[in-house]
Amino acid sequence: MPNGITIRPVLTKADRKAFVDLPFRLYADNPAWVPPLKDEAYGLITPGKNPFFEHAEAQLYLAERAGKVVGRISASIDHMWTPMPPEKGGGADSGNWGYLDAEDKAVADLLIGQAEEWLRTHGVKRSIGPISMSIWEEPGLLIKGHDHPPTVMMGYDDARYEAWVESWGYAKVKDLHTWDLDITKDFPPLIARIVQSGQKNSRIRVRDVNKKKFAAEAAIILNILNDAWSGNWGFVPFTESEIAFAGKKMKPIIFNDLVKIAEYDGEPVAFMMTWPDLNEMQADLNGNLFPFGFIKLLWRLNGGLTGIPKVRTTRVPLMGVVKHLQASRLASQLAFMMIEDTRQAALKFYGSTHSEIGWILEDNQGMNSIASTIESRINKTYRIYEKAI
Structure with a gap:
């Protein structure tokens, strides 16, 4: 000892x-x-x-x-x-x-x-x-x-x-x-023009998910995720059991206008998932849902009687564009469009002022470039180590 x-x-x-x-x-x-x-x-x-x-x-x-x-x-x-x-x-x-x-x-x-x-x-x-x-x-x-x-x-x-x-x-x-984005600020003019161009393109549709069709929407997102992330360092695909487990855990913080699916010629090709920051709502519960923590958390998740929580920060944990489009200009255009749609919703309905994007691998040039171009800044870095034993 x-x-x-x-x-x-x-x-x-x-x-x-x-x-x-x-x-x-x-x-x-x-x-x-x-x-x-x-x-x-x-x-x-x-x-x-x-x-x-x-x-x-x-x-x-x-x-x-x-x-x-x-x-x-x-x-x-x-x-x-x-x-x-x-x-x-x-x-x-x-x-x-x-x-x-x-x-x-x-x-x-x-x-x-x-x-x-x-x-x-x-x-x-x-x-x-x-x-x-x-x-x-x-x-x-x-x-x-x-x-x-x-x-x-x-x-x-x-x-x-x-x-x-x-x-x-x-x-x-x-x-x-992870990147911190001040969502109270409009996008730089060039990015705003790219978004507006996409909004006028009849081949592109960015839509909200429909939580009433949760299983079907989740399947679309996971199909895109497994394709988009398959080449990433450390990528392990979700099993069916893990999909069900994650869905049950995350469903309370899924809101239709904060999760986007982008379609090109009617085919789902990209998605972006955004959550209200649950940590803000549970920070004072000291880890306990009972006897009263559950009531407090449920009240906050429902925004009192409005059904919409009010949070300073939202988080974008997952975003993906199908692999065959990743080297194209369309990939970044779709990303900017989804971020802008979500930015507007978070600002208008959820009272948010910031959004955290990530985590993003340091060598994911596409996603880091998108985050930088919309004037986000790196606010946290997490390091993974290795050692021969």
């Missing part, structure tokens, strides 16, 4: 509860940290609740000192990640760690050592992280933007962790950026 620290595997419901509860203590005095909903956080790490475990294996660990939980980490192998070629992040010898939180470096050192040992015993030679635990959940370590809260489904990390991770020999493999 170096420094009186014990590392043990998470085995019971009580252990999982302790795993979820730890950040509430470690970040209690940090105004930029947003408490997650505990029930949701518990479900993400529990086999049988999160369909990630249908194609992955994982072990969670807790660190204790004098009987007190002082750290946590996960080690995992996603069997839909490993078939990817190494240049796309995968490889049969690759595995991941994530969910790192620790009181101090001594605790973190032992946790990462334990995660690496579990990975080695499962044949892993390339340790990649943090990925907690799916690429679709909270990938990357926050290295820029600690001074303001993350938006919905984006992580937050102690600023000390960057130096700790690098001290273990981990090197950057990929940065993920």
